[in-house]
Every structure is written in C-alpha cells, then in structure tokens.
Amino acid sequence: MNYSFDFSPVFAAWPMLLDGILGTLRMSSLSMVFGLALGLVFMLMRMSKLPMLRSIAIGYIELIRNTPILVQVFFVFFGMPALGIRLSGEQAAILAMTLNCAAYAAEIVRGGVQSIRPGQIEAGRALGMHSVDIYRFIVFRPAIRAVYPALCSQFILMMLNSSLMSSVSAEELTYFAQTLDSQTFRSFEIYFTLGVIYLAMSQFFSIALGLIGRVYFSYPAK
Amino acid sequence: MTGTSASEQAIAMSGVNKWYGHMQVLKGIDLEVGRGEHIVLCGPSGSGKSTLIRCINHLEEIQQGTVTVNGTTLSQKGSNADHIRRDVGMVFQQFNLFPHLTVLENCMLAQRRVRKASVADAKEKAMRHLERVHIAEQALKYPAQLSGGQQQRVAIARALCMDPKIMLFDEPTSALDPEMVKEVLDTMISLADDGITMICVTHEMGFARAVAHRVIFMDRGEIIESAKPDVFFSNPSHERTKAFLSQILNH
Numbered sequence A: 001m002n003y004s005f006d007f008s009p010v011f012a013a014w015p016m017l018l019d020g021i022l023g024t025l026r027m028s029s030l031s032m033v034f035g036l037a038l039g040l041v042f043m044l045m046r047m048s049k050l051p052m053l054r055s056i057a058i059g060y061i062e063l064i065r066n067t068p069i070l071v072q073v074f075f076v077f078f079g080m081p082a083l084g085i086r087l088s089g090e091q092a093a094i095l096a097m098t099l100n101c102a103a104y105a106a107e108i109v110r111g112g113v114q115s116i117r118p119g120q121i122e123a124g125r126a127l128g129m130h131s132v133d134i135y136r137f138i139v140f141r142p143a144i145r146a147v148y149p150a151l152c153s154q155f156i157l158m159m160l161n162s163s164l165m166s167s168v169s170a171e172e173l174t175y176f177a178q179t180l181d182s183q184t185f186r187s188f189e190i191y192f193t194l195g196v197i198y199l200a201m202s203q204f205f206s207i208a209l210g211l212i213g214r215v216y217f218s219y220p221a222k
Numbered sequence B: 001m002t003g004t005s006a007s008e009q010a011i012a013m014s015g016v017n018k019w020y021g022h023m024q025v026l027k028g029i030d031l032e033v034g035r036g037e038h039i040v041l042c043g044p045s046g047s048g049k050s051t052l053i054r055c056i057n058h059l060e061e062i063q064q065g066t067v068t069v070n071g072t073t074l075s076q077k078g079s080n081a082d083h084i085r086r087d088v089g090m091v092f093q094q095f096n097l098f099p100h101l102t103v104l105e106n107c108m109l110a111q112r113r114v115r116k117a118s119v120a121d122a123k124e125k126a127m128r129h130l131e132r133v134h135i136a137e138q139a140l141k142y143p144a145q146l147s148g149g150q151q152q153r154v155a156i157a158r159a160l161c162m163d164p165k166i167m168l169f170d171e172p173t174s175a176l177d178p179e180m181v182k183e184v185l186d187t188m189i190s191l192a193d194d195g196i197t198m199i200c201v202t203h204e205m206g207f208a209r210a211v212a213h214r215v216i217f218m219d220r221g222e223i224i225e226s227a228k229p230d231v232f233f234s235n236p237s238h239e240r241t242k243a244f245l246s247q248i249l250n251h
C-alpha cells in the first residue's frame, strides 16, 4: 500500500464543509418541523370517522413508505416542472423530506394517540370540552411523549437520509463533499471525515431532541 | 314515583333501552331524580350501572327512550350533549386526571376552554374547590405524585369547578386502597350535605345509609328495586336484591 494519507486538503476546505453542515441542519430541522405538522394532519385524517379522509391518508402513507426517498425527491425536482412547478435543489429537498417525514410521523403519532386511555378523553367530554380542545390539550402531549423515542429515531434517520439530497444539488454536506472530492481526489479522507461529521450530527440531534423532550415532558410518569 | 313536577326534576329517564351489538345492556329504564336527591345505585358487576349513568351525560348513546336533564331532553345523536354536560359533573373509578397537568391546571383547563374564564378567575375558583377537598397544598404537584385518595379528591374538585348541578360518581372508591376510602367518602358526604343532586354507583353501604334518599338495585340491565335505605337494607322485597345484599354484606 503506497497511498499516503493527507487530510490537509479536507481541513483546508472547512468553510465549505461548514456551509454543508449548516445546510444539512437547516434542511433537516425544517423538514422535521413541517413533517411533524403535516404528519399530525394525516394522522387525524387516518383516524377520522369519514372513510374518504381515511382512505386518502392510508393511500398517502402507504405510497410514501413503500417508495424510495430518492425517487420521491427526483419526482419533486425533475418531475414537477412538467406541471409548471420548478423548485431549487434545496426547496425540492425540503419538500420531499417533509412529505416523507409526514408519512412516518403520522403512523408513529397514531400509535401514541392509541396508547391514551379512553378515560382521558371521556374526562374531557364530561367536562364539556370539544374534540379539538380534547386533542389539543389532553391527548397531544401524553401521546407524543409515549412515542417520543421513536419519533426522534425517525428524525435522525431523516437527517442521515438528507445526504441523498445531494442528487438534486441541494447544498447540504454530502453535496459539498462530492464537490471537494472532484477537486482534490482525496476520496478516502473526505468520506472518512464526512462519516465522522454525520456521526457527530446525529449525536447532536439526539442530545438536542432529548433536551427538548426533557423540558416538554417534564411531568412525572404514572 | 313521588309525583314531582317537571321543574323539580333534575333527571328523568324514560323507557331507555340500550344495546351493544346484539346484547341489550339497559332494559326499559325509568328513573326520575328530584333536585337535591341523592341516589345510590348498586348491583352485580356487568349489570349496567356504569352504562346507565354514562347515558345521563351522553358518554353513551341510547337506542330507545328519552333522557332529560334539567328540562333539556338529549337528542339521539347528542347534538345538545355539551349543553347538558354544563350541568353534570362526573367522577370516574380511575380518576382520569390529566397526567401532564398539575393539580391546579387540571382544575383550570375546562374552566378556561369551556367557560372562557380568565386565568385569575379560573385559578381562584380552582383553589377554592381544592381547599374544599382539603388538598390545596398539593396544587402544584402532578397527579402521579399523589396517592389514589388524593387524586380522587382532585377529580371531585375538578368537576366542581364547572359548577355542576348534578354529580355522577362511578365507583369512586373501588380503585382505592382501603385506608383511602374514607377521605373520599367524607368529601362526598360533605357535598351531599350541601344539597347537590347526586347519583353514585357504589357498594359502600355505610355511605348509602348516611346520605342516600333512595337506593336502587340493578341486575342484568333492569332496575329491580328502588327504596329508602332503611327499607332497602332491612326489608328488600325482591329475591335478587336479598341475594345480592347477603353477598356484599358478608364480604
């Protein structure tokens, strides 16, 4: 083996990598927030009394969960211009990840809602509360708490999957790494460093989400 | 019954039939409850006691008959259920406090959302009722940090915060350790002394003797017997009542 390792071109490119890290954090965080919000809508539709809404939600969730996220973002980026919708790489990435995250979040949160004892909802009804208020003030927090670890794993998985968004030129970390690779040909050093950075970022998300959970779910368990 | 006029009636159920699938769980229930009357409802497990009182605030739908609360007759689909629930408080066997809210917040939530009370008013009323059930000092704790008896007293305070005219209790002491039963029963007795209308599903016969104007015995979805407590316990007229009483009094 006569390859001599040289990380200096990688470190020299740190402003570019930092841009990439910020891009990944930005796209992933936005997609988590939007994805969770949209996921709640699909969850409510999925649990609705109206068969029509239920079918739409089930169809959507199955479609998303049974197709690759790469195909989804290709569809958004390359396919939608045929409908006159032209998005930048980053916009397409956020939209695709949001749509993807929503399907998984809907199913995870539904599990949380189903874990709520019927007595909780009955207590709200007996107090004269409307269903919207019952969901918002009684069901929501304990339901999210019940599935919070699963939700966090899903978020972190999505952050890692965001590397696929380099395929539509979304300026996230992997995109910059590929650019750097084509300029320096230091593939080993670049992708090794990339792996370390992704590892650090998932640790970061894990800790940050854990802290958010600690604050939001500070009430003692039964 | 005692020929009370409609305006004196808190609750009137007439010809109420209810099925779960093919199983009929309420059979021709006729029941009138006067204002300020205290009723104890007892009967074997599965006889339909919970179902009966849950029909009063429309937690359950009925298929036949009418339920009238304070002069308002519940529509079949329950479109006016919210109107009726304004007057009816309910206390459950499992307390059903909201685990993510403090005791105080548990008592404020519906006041804020349903009554649109201001924070200050809601808090003031919550504290007043928490004091009344002798638990004000725990106002900032969460339900999981309280004993069962304390939780049930909070649940009573939470219901009282909505100024109900009628209180429904569904086996409020059945989930409690024996040493906590008394504190909850004492709270209920003091409520009864204040003259609120009350239907209580319980097998606490001491409580029935102390506060009930009438004890009603149910079996297999039917009201079998309804009598004043002294008559009910000393001289029940139905065999099924006697059998039931001998069972619970021997245990």
Ligand SMILES: Nc1ncnc2c1ncn2[C@@H]1O[C@H](COP(=O)(O)OP(=O)(O)O)[C@@H](O)[C@H]1O
Pocket (backbone or CB within 6 Å): B020, B025, B043, B044, B045, B046, B047, B048, B049, B050, B051, B052
């Ligand atoms: N949600 C339900 N679905 C089907 N059957 C039920 C349901 N709730 C109660 N039942 C049945 O109805 C009957 C009466 O129940 P319930 O009113 O809870 O009795 P009790 O409170 O006297 O023990 C029982 O046979 C019970 O199994």
Ligand SMILES: [Mg+2]
Pocket (backbone or CB within 6 Å): B049, B050, B051, B170, B171
């Ligand atoms: Mg019951």
